[in-house]
Amino acid sequence: MARRADKTQANRQRMRAAAQALFTSKGYAATSMQAIADEAGMAVQTLYFTFGTKRALLSELLDVAVAGDDEPVPTLDRPRVRAAIADPDPEAQLRAQARLAREIYQRVAPVLQVVAHAATADAEIHELWETNNAQRAVVMEQLIAALATKTPLRAGLDTAEATDVALALLSPEVYQFFTVRRGWAADRWEKWTADALVTQLLPDR
Known part of the structure; x- marks a missing residue:
């Protein structure tokens, strides 16, 4: 067996x-x-x-590429995400988020391009694309909520706005722009993104 x-x-x-x-x-x-x-x-x-179906196959491809394996473990329950949430240092959490995003996008970028292109003409794939975006938002909301328990956010930001900023900086579109269209190395994108997250979300020192 x-x-x-x-x-x-x-x-x-x-x-x-x-x-x-x-x-x-x-x-x-x-x-x-x-x-x-x-x-x-x-x-x-x-x-x-x-x-x-072909859609179900593409959906599984996307899930496996995001996770890095085919274990049925939600993102928020994965050890490295839990470690980032548990880290008492807010800057360390944000840098861990940028590192995890870089690793995910290096795996998932080709599949995301397939989904994004197909979504413009296929209603089922558009739904898959929107579901993926919604899942990213739920994960980010939890990460920013954890961040807010460790530090005040930058002046004028609430957790909803901070979530929006983080989603924008950590979006696959921004990763693709820098690494594909502008030719940045993935580790350069990671550092720039981590620095931007720290600057935009944390209070001035």
Whole structure:
């Protein structure tokens, strides 16, 4: 049974890898389930049995890329996020957030581009895009709430506005702008973002 489970998981990973390769090279709309199955060396019936729909496959690709694994653990329950929340140093929390965002975007950027492009013409993928944005907002609200228990926020900011600022600075669009369009290294973006978070959210020293 363990060997069978391992094989099933390996096959699922092969199908996800095949889908990502085709989605990023040909686009979501132009990629059929049959093409993904052929790329993975699997029967198309197996692909449908495993994921059900192409949208569900893309959704799982996005979830796994964000998490870095396929364990069903919510973002706020992941050890490094919990460690950032628990860190008593507010600046250290913000720098940890920038570091985590950089690591996530390095994994997820190609899939996010697929979702963003497909969302303009596909209502179901638009819904997936909006769900992803809503989930990011919920996570950020919790992180900023934790920050506000450690320090006063910058003068004039409440937690809602601070959440908006953090969402903007840590958005995938800003990451893509700097690292793809302007050619910044990911670690340079991380440092700039961490410095901006500290400057914009924490009181002057």
